Amino acid sequence: MLNLINSDKRWVRWATFAAGLLLGLVIWEIVGWSFNPAFMAPFIGGDGHPGAGTRLVAFFGDEEFIDSFASSARLFATGFAIAVVTAIPFGILLARLTWLRISLESYILVLYVTPMVALIPFILSIMGFGFWPKVLVVVLFAFFPILYNTLEGARSVKPELLEVARSFRTSELAIWRDVLIPYTLPFALTGVRQALGRALVGMIAAEFFLSTSGLGEELMVASRNFNMASVLATIILVTVIGVILMRLAQSLEQRFAAWRGIEQ
Amino acid sequence: MSQAASNLVHTVSGTGTSADDPSSAPTRIAISGAGKKYGELQVFKDINLTFGNGEIVTVVGPSGCGKTTLLRCIDGLIPLSEGEVKIEGSPINGPREGVAMVFQHFGLFPWKTVYQNVAYGLKLARHPAAEIKEKVPYFINLVGLSGFETAFPYQLSGGMQQRCGLARALAMEPHVLLMDEPFAAVDAQTREILQFELLKIWELRPLTMVFVTHSIEEAVLMGHRVVVLKGRPSGVHEVIDVDLPAPRDRGTLGHPRFTEVREHVWSTLMDEVRAAEFEV
Numbered sequence: 407m408l409n410l411i412n413s414d415k416r417w418v419r420w421a422t423f424a425a426g427l428l429l430g431l432v433i434w435e436i437v438g439w440s441f442n443p444a445f446m447a448p449f450i451g452g453d454g455h456p457g458a459g460t461r462l463v464a465f466f467g468d469e470e471f472i473d474s475f476a477s478s479a480r481l482f483a484t485g486f487a488i489a490v491v492t493a494i495p496f497g498i499l500l501a502r503l504t505w506l507r508i509s510l511e512s513y514i515l516v517l518y519v520t521p522m523v524a525l526i527p528f529i530l531s532i533m534g535f536g537f538w539p540k541v542l543v544v545v546l547f548a549f550f551p552i553l554y555n556t557l558e559g560a561r562s563v564k565p566e567l568l569e570v571a572r573s574f575r576t577s578e579l580a581i582w583r584d585v586l587i588p589y590t591l592p593f594a595l596t597g598v599r600q601a602l603g604r605a606l607v608g609m610i611a612a613e614f615f616l617s618t619s620g621l622g623e624e625l626m627v628a629s630r631n632f633n634m635a636s637v638l639a640t641i642i643l644v645t646v647i648g649v650i651l652m653r654l655a656q657s658l659e660q661r662f663a664a665w666r667g668i669e670q
Numbered sequence: 671m672s673q674a675a676s677n678l679v680h681t682v683s684g685t686g687t688s689a690d691d692p693s694s695a696p697t698r699i700a701i702s703g704a705g706k707k708y709g710e711l712q713v714f715k716d717i718n719l720t721f722g723n724g725e726i727v728t729v730v731g732p733s734g735c736g737k738t739t740l741l742r743c744i745d746g747l748i749p750l751s752e753g754e755v756k757i758e759g760s761p762i763n764g765p766r767e768g769v770a771m772v773f774q775h776f777g778l779f780p781w782k783t784v785y786q787n788v789a790y791g792l793k794l795a796r797h798p799a800a801e802i803k804e805k806v807p808y809f810i811n812l813v814g815l816s817g818f819e820t821a822f823p824y825q826l827s828g829g830m831q832q833r834c835g836l837a838r839a840l841a842m843e844p845h846v847l848l849m850d851e852p853f854a855a856v857d858a859q860t861r862e863i864l865q866f867e868l869l870k871i872w873e874l875r876p877l878t879m880v881f882v883t884h885s886i887e888e889a890v891l892m893g894h895r896v897v898v899l900k901g902r903p904s905g906v907h908e909v910i911d912v913d914l915p916a917p918r919d920r921g922t923l924g925h926p927r928f929t930e931v932r933e934h935v936w937s938t939l940m941d942e943v944r945a946a947e948f949e950v
Contacts, residue, residue: 570777573745574791574842575765584790588781665781665822 444632451635458638465639471624475643478620481537482609485544489601493549494594497556498586501563514557518550522608526615540612540619547608552597559593560586592663599655606648698723698846698878699744703753705903706739712903713739715752719897719906721846724876728893730886730935732942735904737882738774741850744880745771757846767795770839774851776831778823784810784834785819791842809837812871829860836868840875849881853888865891869918886939890931891922898935900942908938 431449438448443455451457465471500507500514526543533539563586571585613622621640628636697720705715713736721727729737742748744755746762746769755762757769770791778787789806797805810816813833823831832852839847853861865888872879883889889896893912900907912931914922922928 566773566775566777567779569747570773570779572747573765573771574794575767576794580794584779584794588779665824 443634445634447634447638456633456635458635458642461635461639462642465643474620474624478609478613478622481540481612481620482544482605485541485608486548486601486605488541489545489548489552489605490598492545493552493597494556494590497553497594498560498582498590500553500557501560501590502586507557514550514553518554522546522604523611526611530616535617540609540616543612543616544605544608547611548601548605551600551604552594555597555600556590556594559590562593563589588662588665592659592666595655595659595662599652599659602651602655603648606644610644697721698725698758699880700756701744701753702756704740704743704750704755705752706736706743706748707751714899714904716905717753719909721878721880723878725894726872726879726881726892727895727897728881728883728889729897729899730883730889730939731899731904732939733884735899735901737884737899738850740899741771741848741880741882745769745848747771768842768844769846769848770842770844771848771850772832772835772839772852774854776823776828776835776855778831778834778838780823783820783822784815784826787823787834788837788841790838795842805841809841812840812874813837814867827860828856829864832856832864836871840871845877847877847879849879849883851883852881854884861888866919868892873917886932886935890928890935891918896931896935898938900939910935 435448435450438446438451438457439455447458447461448455449457449459451460465475500510522543525546529539529542533542567585567589568581571581576584609620610622610625613620614626618626621644625637625640628634628640699719699721701717701719704717706713717740719727729740731737739748743750744757744762746755746764746766749763757766760766779790782790785806788810789802792802792805807816807819810819813836815830815833815837818826818830823834826834832855836852853864856864869892879892881889881892883892890912896910896912897906898908898910899905910931912927914925914927
């Protein structure tokens with residue numbers, strides 16, 4: 407019996423995984439039913455106890471909710487894309503220009519550890535309401551993990567490879583294209599993966615504290631109305647999307663790190 | 671047959687010389703008064719050497735004598751502190767066309783396949799795609815890597831990686847090939863195989879080769895002349911003509927003259943090697 411549980415056969419692993427998930431849902435269901443629906447909602451639910459999972463399914467037919475979702479997705483995608491396309495080149499540039507790195511290093515470290523939520527009132531007072539201040543919040547949340555990882559990666563480029571490139575009379579542009587970017591990409595993608603979770607937090611925070619909109623607004627309204635099923639349904643949605651995006655980034659990371667010969 | 675292919679066969683056969691081929695010049699590389707300092711440390715000084723066309727010159731010396739540094743200066747990767755290097759008459763102030771280097775650390779791009787690594791220099795120099803398609807497989811075949819075109823460096827043994835490094839350099843069809851202890855990082859048996867294969871390739875395409883090594887045996891086997899670097903700062907202690915019959919092959923190793931030269935170089939360097947070993 408113990409051998410079977412510890413076996414690394416595929417179906418055993420899947421069955422264990424499914425059993426863990428199922429057990430969690432059962433506990434959730436029991437807890438959900440034993441509280442007042444204003445404080446806790448079960449997963450499936452029923453009479454007097456609306457379920458979060460059931461509500462989530464219903465959301466897909468709710469036009470207003472779909473609009474909110476689209477609005478959040480637009481905010482997230484814009485902010486995240488800006489963070490990726492600025493942080494990666496900037497990270498490589500910092501590794502390439504020692505004086506720039508040394509002069510900015512302390513600021514980068516400070517901003518990397520700064521709780522970005524604390525900057526939101528500041529952004530509000532400077533930029534006011536609207537779409538772009540919210541984008542800035544998402545960018546700030548996502549930018550630094552990507553920058554930090556890219557910089558560390560680009561700094562570890564083997565000097566031998568740069569020497570080879572020089573010996574073949576490679577231009578600076580081609581050194582970026584042929585050496586720095588391919589070498590740094592797996593490191594940068596580690597940063598991208600870390601940044602995904604942070605950017606989702608940034609998205610919700612921006613929607614809470616700046617002009618309320620999107621899933622943040624849905625969450626806010628639902629919790630004011632003690633509608634726990636909707637609150638939890640929205641949280642599940644954001645979480646599931648986060649997990650999917652992270653898995654995607656992880657497989658990209660593995661794809662671009664294949665040349666390192668790990669796990670082949 | 672395409673233009674590129676006919677050019678290729680032309681160069682490979684090594685018979686004709688085209689008008690702009692500088693191989694008619696007697697001296698390919700001239701080093702005069704060369705010195706290199708790192709801060710206060712003078713690595714070598716006052717080195718004067720010339721390398722002829724299609725000549726293999728090996729450079730030996732104890733560790734830390736600056737033989738690899740000298741090679742990097744010839745390639746233009748690092749500047750000399752004193753003196754100058756001229757290749758085909760023009761002074762070197764950076765890596766130039768017609769000179770290719772093979773590195774001790776192979777220096778293959780790990781994210782590129784064998785094919786892509788060999789094509790690297792040609793692509794950079796913007797050779798036409800048709801020409802690249804002709805040349806890359808030719809040089810992969812020349813170094814014996816056919817069938818491994820799509821392999822990545824981490825999937826290859828050290829010897830195979832250096833074959834790839836050699837093909838990458840040869841594909842540029844250089845007049846000058848700089849070899850920086852190319853076989854130091856491969857195992858002893860592979861090293862012997864590669865030495866003889868390199869000699870065979872040189873028979874096919876005789877180019878000027880500066881070959882840095884710490885193996886006295888390798889220096890005498892490969893070199894038409896052996897340059898012995900010695901001293902602190904080091905300088906040219908001796909240049910030995912190795913008048914061994916061509917082509918050189920395994921038989922060369924049993925030749926009395928081979929043993930003679932090897933012993934001569936060994937006794938020249940022994941004192942200094944001892945001193946270097948016990949230096950803290």
